[in-house]
Amino acid sequence: MDLTRLTAFQLRDLISSGKITAKETTKAYLDKITVTDKNINAYVFIDPEKTLKKATELDKKGNLNLKLAGLPIAIKDNICVKDEPTTCSSNILSGFKPPYDATVIELLEKNGAILLGKTNMDEFAFGSSCETSCYGVTKNPYDATRVPGGSSGGSAAAVGSEEALWALGSDTGGSIRQPASLCNVVGLKPTYGRVSRYGLIAFASSLDQIGPLTRDVKDAALLLEVLSGFDPKDSTSSEETVPEFSKKLTHEIKGIKIGVPEEYFSEGIDSKIKERIEFILGQLKKEGAKVERMNLPHTEYAISCYYIIAPSEASSNLARYDGVQYGLRVADNQLLKNVKNPMIRMYLATRSAGFGAEAKRRMLLGTYSLSSGYYEAYYLRAAKVRTLIKNDFQEAFKKYDCIISPTTPAAAFRIGEKTDPLQMYLSDIFTIPANLAGIPAISVSAGTTQNNLPIGIQIMADFFQEQKMLNTAYLIEKLQK
Amino acid sequence: MQISKEIVSHTGHLARLHLSDDELELYSSQLNKILEYIEKLKKIDITNIAPTFNVLNLKNVLRVDTVRPSLTSEEALKNAPDKQDNFFVVPKVY
Amino acid sequence: MNKFEPVIGLEIHIHLSTESKIFCSCSTKFGNSPNSLTCPICLGLPGVLPVLNKKAFHYAIKSSLALNCQVSESITFDRKNYYYPDLPKNYQISQYGTPVGRNGFLKIKNRSSNPVKINRVHMEEDAGKLIHDQNGKISFVDLNRTGIPLIEIVTEPDIYSPDEAYDFLQELKITILYLEIADCNMEEGSLRCDANISLRKAGDKKLGTKIELKNMNTFKGIRQALEYEIQRQTILLEEGEKVTHQTRLWDPLKQKTTSMRSKEDIHDYRYFPDPDLLTYEISNKMRNKFKDELPELPMAKRERFKKDYFLSEYDADLLVRDKFIASYFEETLKFHINPKAVCNFLTSDMVGVAHEKKIKLSNIKLTPKNCGKILNLVKEGLISIKTAKELLFDLLNYDIDPEKYIEEKNLKQMNETSEIKNVIETACKENSQAVTDYKNGKNSALKFLVGQVMRLTKGTANPAMVNKLLNEKLNKEEGK
Structure with missing residues (x-):
């Protein structure tokens, strides 16, 4: 039996019934990583010895009836794990080991999960391809010449290549859903406030959410219910009750109302993707769903809005990387001879050496949007447009239970293909609105293109209505089998 | 051209990023393209629209004033690139 | 200009x-x-x-x-x-x-x-x-x-x-x-x-x-x-x-x-x-x-103290400067009637003693009631103001009734003419040289003799009476 081919539910049954051990499970994944990751580059840190020790301890002394007992999980490199390297795939954090665990890490460990390792990502989650990582690009498991998507590309590729049972990612503008779609896995961004952000290294604080990347919808539901819930350490964490999503999952969706926004089927979208989504919508209709064309009129402004708000917040969030307390420090460089103040020289030298081009670009954009004289025209205006985008969804969800769209306008592109930053930004067009509105969204497999590249379908729902979204996704998944 | 190289350079200094001439050239043109795209926001009428800085409607999230143990100074300084006598050390600050 | x-x-x-x-x-x-x-x-x-x-x-x-x-x-x-x-x-x-x-x-x-x-x-x-x-x-x-x-x-x-x-x-x-x-x-x-x-x-x-x-x-x-x-x-x-x-x-x-x-x-x-x-x-x-819970603030308190207790701006300010003293002042006034006397006693004597003994004002154990009693004892002539200050020094850190304390320690002021006269006799006998000096016109000898009387009574003798009686005695003798 190849343990790495099983879902979390299947593995959990085997572990809790004593048929296999946590150690065997973990070993199977570590072996798989050894064989496969040379080609994929999904992981940036693993510590097999320590990981196996943890699994062995669990087998000996642990409670095997815990929700995630013995299930190994990969963690995106922007989530803090105590005393383990956590670098956001950036040189500026090289060597950094946080002295604390993120709340989600505490929850995983409390529930018996085994941490497999840290996965690659776009530097500070700035990107849609994993190409901005300081550790080099991760390869798409379906075509090594193509990107896995991003920024949670390492997590998506790890799950997609069966180097991980499942993984945590973070999603600021599509960073879970887009790579999930490109790597043929399930990716879920929870409602903003559903999962604690404490210990998630911030990109854009008002948009970031941690979420699961999994083999199937049921696993995503299980992981979500473990991760969710109020955290007193996060002032933006909701006290909304957390349903047992995985237990409540159902294929029965008769009478459900699905909105299909016209704006998400505009030109520029891959015709095969359009065809597959239309096909699935037809299937849903047959299952008793009411499917209607509708409008989200401010969709065209979402990218502009996002590319002001996210970089602005990022420019402030990333100011702390200055070489004083942790991470890279470069005291000086030749270009800074004219700067008299040695402290400022250190700031400039450290930050100029530590950040990659995309991080610099976004910090420049964000700093500019917030700077004196531009704040009203850019940041404040974007915050107001955000209200309009949010209102579009609020109106829509008065009528519809779910909104369905493609996850991305195209399947995985080639490594190095997108050199123009703006072109890269435009590829997030369908995923960004959910972050701006704060609503939950999931991407599940919608088949493949002619070249056999995976494509995803996105289901969005109203605030804290993850169950409705999961049920629809669960049915779609079944219908594709 | 909306944003000059001078402004990009100044913005870089605010963000404590030193940009070489080549970088300045590249980022100026890229930022201009992005800002040009973003211009479309100016088309929308935002009169009487309140800004959304965070989608959550939570109010008065507070914690009780109690002390919990801090890190030890060793833990606090563990990641420090330069330290001395329990202090972080930096170049002389004026 | x-x-x-x-x-x-x-x-x-x-x-x-x-x-x-x-x-x-x-x-x-x-x-x-x-x-x-x-x-x-x-x-x-x-x-x-x-x-x-x-x-x-x-x-x-x-x-x-x-x-x-x-x-x-x-x-x-x-x-x-x-x-x-x-x-x-x-x-x-x-x-x-x-x-x-x-x-x-x-x-x-x-x-x-x-x-x-x-x-x-x-x-x-x-x-x-x-x-x-x-x-x-x-x-x-x-x-x-x-x-x-x-x-x-x-x-x-x-x-x-x-x-x-x-x-x-x-x-x-x-x-x-x-x-x-x-x-x-x-x-x-x-x-x-x-x-x-x-x-x-x-x-x-x-x-x-x-x-x-x-x-x-x-x-x-x-x-x-x-x-x-x-x-x-x-x-x-x-x-x-x-x-x-x-x-x-x-x-x-x-x-x-x-x-x-x-x-x-x-x-x-x-x-x-x-x-x-x-x-x-x-x-x-x-x-x-929160507004209801605000204490009376210094400016208002100062004005009220001036108006209600006929205090000068200077005195009101001294009292109000410290919230503890201000409230101690008003508490003491429940037991002693003279605001000016309380004010002086607190702002010069008590603050001074507390400072000397390195006691935080808010940690003073002497109750306003007992403080009032001390001042009443002074007013009634039962102790001298000097004794009052000594009491402050002794009692600042204790909740002890000063009336009982002065009984026990024999600190009550000696106001009986006959008692004082007796001590004067003793003092003059022990210091006959001083008596002679005085009679020879050395006025400072009188002061010395007053001091001796105070010493013999451990400071409890009413100094005004000592002065008066000693004067009477020496001058009478002279007139003989």
């Missing part, structure tokens, strides 16, 4: 006396070893988030109400972005758009009908401390202070002399101390003050060029720095030169201000709402509750 008029504004930072920091659970204790009161949150490590301290929030509301501010219905926090090694996140969580309080005022001495206008009161986190290695090329960073809750109080440019600035700071400090939300200790940096000062031609409406003054560590220092600046700028203006906008540091040793090394930084704080902290509402109910 002065040709130029100074216009002064003050910015005061005050540490709120919470147990824990504003956004994390580290202690706010002063004087710990470096970087020992820090956690991932106040260190601003990657991934951490702030959660607001409820007490700090409430204290900020109280201070705004005490300073007669309009309290905002809801507040948010903003990030003030700038790079400095004592600021771990390189942004400070502060308030820009919606301060807790706005448009307040504080009455000060000589300006009760024209109080000093206060622009705003807002909350923010403190930064850490830098220690500069004077000889070497490095600085040391201690982040224990990082995240201690502060209120910043900003006045309007509505102060017109260094003395007024001094009076404002005194009044502000006492007012804040009355609220029991801060200890306002300048030596420990828990109260810090920067000043803006400009000069304009007397009668002009328009403000002159503003100079920012920093590094004043005492209220006196602030007054001196302002006085120095007025002189410096007056000379410049009289010589037809221009004052240039800059920040200047007060050097208390050299007693002068010097221009700060020009920063390579251009200030653009890029304030924006902190997305990690949401809205904090201050309901009418909450505001009214």
Whole structure:
């Protein structure tokens, strides 16, 4: 039996019934990583010895009836794990080991999960391809010449290549859903406030959410219910009750109302993707769903809005990387001879050496949007447009239970293909609105293109209505089998 | 051209990023393209629209004033690139 | 008449006396070893988030109400972005758009009908401390202070002399101390003050060029720095030169201000709402509750003391300066009728003894009732004022009835003529030389003999009577 081919539910049954051990499970994944990751580059840190020790301890002394007992999980490199390297795939954090665990890490460990390792990502989650990582690009498991998507590309590729049972990612503008779609896995961004952000290294604080990347919808539901819930350490964490999503999952969706926004089927979208989504919508209709064309009129402004708000917040969030307390420090460089103040020289030298081009670009954009004289025209205006985008969804969800769209306008592109930053930004067009509105969204497999590249379908729902979204996704998944 | 190289350079200094001439050239043109795209926001009428800085409607999230143990100074300084006598050390600050 | 008029504004930072920091659970204790009161949150490590301290929030509301501010219905926090090694996140969580309080005022001495206008009161986190290695090329960073809750109080440019600035700071400090939300200790940096000062031609409406003054560590220092600046700028203006906008540091040793090394930084704080902290509402109910709970504030108390107890401005001020003394005063008055006597006894004697014995005023065990009793004993002539002071010294730390105490210790004043006469006889016998000296015209011998009588009675003899009776005796003998 190849343990790495099983879902979390299947593995959990085997572990809790004593048929296999946590150690065997973990070993199977570590072996798989050894064989496969040379080609994929999904992981940036693993510590097999320590990981196996943890699994062995669990087998000996642990409670095997815990929700995630013995299930190994990969963690995106922007989530803090105590005393383990956590670098956001950036040189500026090289060597950094946080002295604390993120709340989600505490929850995983409390529930018996085994941490497999840290996965690659776009530097500070700035990107849609994993190409901005300081550790080099991760390869798409379906075509090594193509990107896995991003920024949670390492997590998506790890799950997609069966180097991980499942993984945590973070999603600021599509960073879970887009790579999930490109790597043929399930990716879920929870409602903003559903999962604690404490210990998630911030990109854009008002948009970031941690979420699961999994083999199937049921696993995503299980992981979500473990991760969710109020955290007193996060002032933006909701006290909304957390349903047992995985237990409540159902294929029965008769009478459900699905909105299909016209704006998400505009030109520029891959015709095969359009065809597959239309096909699935037809299937849903047959299952008793009411499917209607509708409008989200401010969709065209979402990218502009996002590319002001996210970089602005990022420019402030990333100011702390200055070489004083942790991470890279470069005291000086030749270009800074004219700067008299040695402290400022250190700031400039450290930050100029530590950040990659995309991080610099976004910090420049964000700093500019917030700077004196531009704040009203850019940041404040974007915050107001955000209200309009949010209102579009609020109106829509008065009528519809779910909104369905493609996850991305195209399947995985080639490594190095997108050199123009703006072109890269435009590829997030369908995923960004959910972050701006704060609503939950999931991407599940919608088949493949002619070249056999995976494509995803996105289901969005109203605030804290993850169950409705999961049920629809669960049915779609079944219908594709 | 909306944003000059001078402004990009100044913005870089605010963000404590030193940009070489080549970088300045590249980022100026890229930022201009992005800002040009973003211009479309100016088309929308935002009169009487309140800004959304965070989608959550939570109010008065507070914690009780109690002390919990801090890190030890060793833990606090563990990641420090330069330290001395329990202090972080930096170049002389004026 | 002065040709130029100074216009002064003050910015005061005050540490709120919470147990824990504003956004994390580290202690706010002063004087710990470096970087020992820090956690991932106040260190601003990657991934951490702030959660607001409820007490700090409430204290900020109280201070705004005490300073007669309009309290905002809801507040948010903003990030003030700038790079400095004592600021771990390189942004400070502060308030820009919606301060807790706005448009307040504080009455000060000589300006009760024209109080000093206060622009705003807002909350923010403190930064850490830098220690500069004077000889070497490095600085040391201690982040224990990082995240201690502060209120910043900003006045309007509505102060017109260094003395007024001094009076404002005194009044502000006492007012804040009355609220029991801060200890306002300048030596420990828990109260810090920067000043803006400009000069304009007397009668002009328009403000002159503003100079920012920093590094004043005492209220006196602030007054001196302002006085120095007025002189410096007056000379410049009289010589037809221009004052240039800059920040200047007060050097208390050299007693002068010097221009700060020009920063390579251009200030653009890029304030924006902190997305990690949401809205904090201050309901009418909450505001009214805090308003009702406000203690009587110093200015009102001073006025009431003057009116109700016929005290001078000076006496009222002495009493009100310390909230404990002020309330002790009124409590004592329930047991002793003379306000002036209580006032003198407290402000000169009790404060002095407490200081001498190094007892904090608020820790005094002597009850107002017993204090009143002491003064009653004096009034009834049962003890001398000198004994009263000695009682204060003996009893300050105890809840002991002074009436019983003087019985036990035999401290009651000797008022019986016959008793005193007996002691005088003894004293004269023992010191016949002095008696002779006096009779030979040496007047100082009388004083000596009075002293001897007091010694023999352990100070309990009524000194007026001793004087009178001794005089009578010696002069009578002489007349014989």
